[in-house]
Each structure stands twice: as C-alpha cells, then as structure tokens.
Amino acid sequence: MQVSRFIARGVKLALPVVIAALPYAAFAQSTAGLPAFNTSPGPNGGTTYSLSVQTMLLLTMLSFLPAMVLMMTSFTRIIIVLSLLRQALGTSSTPPNQVLVGLALFLSIFVMSPVLDRAYNDAYKPFSDGTITMDQAMQRGVGPFKQFMLRQTRETDLALFAKISKAPPMNGPEDVPLSLLVPSFVTSELKTGFQIGFTIFIPFLIIDMVVASVLMSMGMMMVSPATIALPFKLMLFVLVDGWQLLLGSLAQSFV
Numbered sequence: 324m325q326v327s328r329f330i331a332r333g334v335k336l337a338l339p340v341v342i343a344a345l346p347y348a349a350f351a352q353s354t355a356g357l358p359a360f361n362t363s364p365g366p367n368g369g370t371t372y373s374l375s376v377q378t379m380l381l382l383t384m385l386s387f388l389p390a391m392v393l394m395m396t397s398f399t400r401i402i403i404v405l406s407l408l409r410q411a412l413g414t415s416s417t418p419p420n421q422v423l424v425g426l427a428l429f430l431s432i433f434v435m436s437p438v439l440d441r442a443y444n445d446a447y448k449p450f451s452d453g454t455i456t457m458d459q460a461m462q463r464g465v466g467p468f469k470q471f472m473l474r475q476t477r478e479t480d481l482a483l484f485a486k487i488s489k490a491p492p493m494n495g496p497e498d499v500p501l502s503l504l505v506p507s508f509v510t511s512e513l514k515t516g517f518q519i520g521f522t523i524f525i526p527f528l529i530i531d532m533v534v535a536s537v538l539m540s541m542g543m544m545m546v547s548p549a550t551i552a553l554p555f556k557l558m559l560f561v562l563v564d565g566w567q568l569l570l571g572s573l574a575q576s577f578v
C-alpha cells in the first residue's frame with residue numbers, strides 16, 4: 324500500500340518536469356535536421372510553407388473558429404429567435420440551453436452547407452492537390468462567406484460602419500473588407516432576429532392578456548397568469564406545428 328502511494332507521488336512530481344521538457348525536446352528535434360519554420364518558392368511565383376508552419380496556421384485558425392461560427396454564419400439570428408421563442412412561451416429553462424445551442428448549430432450547418440461546399444471545392448481541394456498556394460486558398464475560402472454576409476447585410480448598416488471607419492470609396496461589393504463587413508453583418512442579423520422575435524411574441528402576448536383579464540374578472544388575484552397561460556401557449560404552438568413553421572421559416576430567410 325505504501326509502495327503504491329510512493330509511486331503515485333513520484334508520478335505526480337515527475338509529470339510537470341516532463342511537460343516542461345517537451346518544448347525543449349521539440350526544439351532539439353527541429354534543430355537536428357527536421358524542417359521547422361521554413362518557406363520555399365512555390366509555383367506561379369507563390370510561397371510554399373513547411374508542414375510546421377501549416378500546422379501552426381491551422382491551429383491558429385481553429386482558435387478563431389468559435390468567433391467565426393458566431394459572427395460569420397447564420398448562427399446569431401437562429402439562436403436569438405430560439406431564445407426569444409422560449410421567453411415568449413414562458414418556459415425559462417425548457418428547452419435547455421444545450422438543446423437550443425445544438426439545434427442552432429446544426430441548423431446553421433444546414434443553411435451554410437452551400438457556402439461550405441463552395442469553399443471546399445474552390446479553396447481546400449485545389450490547395451490539397453498542390454495547384455494553388457496557401458495565400459490563394461485563404462482568399463478563395465473567404466470569398467463564399469463574404470458573398471453570404473453581403474446578401475444578408477443592410478446597406479444602412481454597411482454605410483454606418485464605413486462612415487465610422489472613414490473607409491475610402493469602394494467600387495463594388497468585392498472591395499468591402501472583412502473588418503467592415505463582419506460588424507455590419509452582425510448588426511443586421513441582430514435586427515432581423517429581434518424583428519422575427521417580435522412577430523413570435525404577439526400571439527403568446529395575446530394569450531397572456533386574455534388569461535390575465537379572465538382571472539381579474541373572476542377575482543382570482545392571487546393566481547399567477549403565467550401558470551394558467553402556459554398550457555394554452557403550448558397547445559397553440561403544438562397545434563399549428565410551430566417547430567416546423569419556425570425552423571422552416573428561419574432556413575428560408577437566408578435563401
């Protein structure tokens with residue numbers, strides 16, 4: 324028993340030393356002749372990066388993936404509408420946050436599938452075949468997302484951020500930089516999401532007002548109107564096939 328405790332204590336003490344020594348081992352391996360952060364001239368006058376540089380750039384892009392999902396796709400509008408629907412129904416924790424986020428994520432993948440397919444065919448596939456450089460692949464990969472955001476962005480929002488940033492005159496949509504397009508797109512998505520949420524709130528608000536009026540006329544002041552109205556809201560939402568209408572309308576709003 325004491326021997327096992329001694330071994331466990333030794334492993335705990337040695338683990339930080341091993342972790343701290345990993346960077347030095349990797350550095351020694353890279354200096355021993357393996358390709359590290361090297362570049363070489365590529366075809367068509369481009370630059371070809373070594374595997375280490377490509378791995379580092381890939382990990383860097385993956386660290387920005389959550390922000391890209393939130394700010395450059397349909398996720399923002401969908402999650403706002405689903406959250407407002409839950410508030411309109413009066414169910415504070417049903418569906419739970421995990422279900423709403425998962426539903427919004429997979430519906431966003433469904434909506435963004437044409438954009439993802441185009442980015443894969445135009446950017447990743449030629450890059451993996453070695454016909455284009457990494458810089459060209461990044462430019463081609465951003466193109467479909469840029470066109471998607473431009474279709475969903477209001478001109479007033481784009482003009483507002485262009486005025487704030489004092490951007491130079493642009494000849495066409497292709498001249499709009501991402502630093503200007505992304506905040507404009509998010510602002511438009513927030514406005515659209517709240518507009519859809521307002522439309523969803525109206526029928527449930529009418530039910531709340533009717534139930535509150537009936538309870539007051541019956542003298543039942545101590546009964547919570549939200550408790551009585553909740554079954555009627557759920558019945559209305561189920562009878563009109565609310566999930567199909569809502570999710571179908573959300574998906575079609577991006578077409």
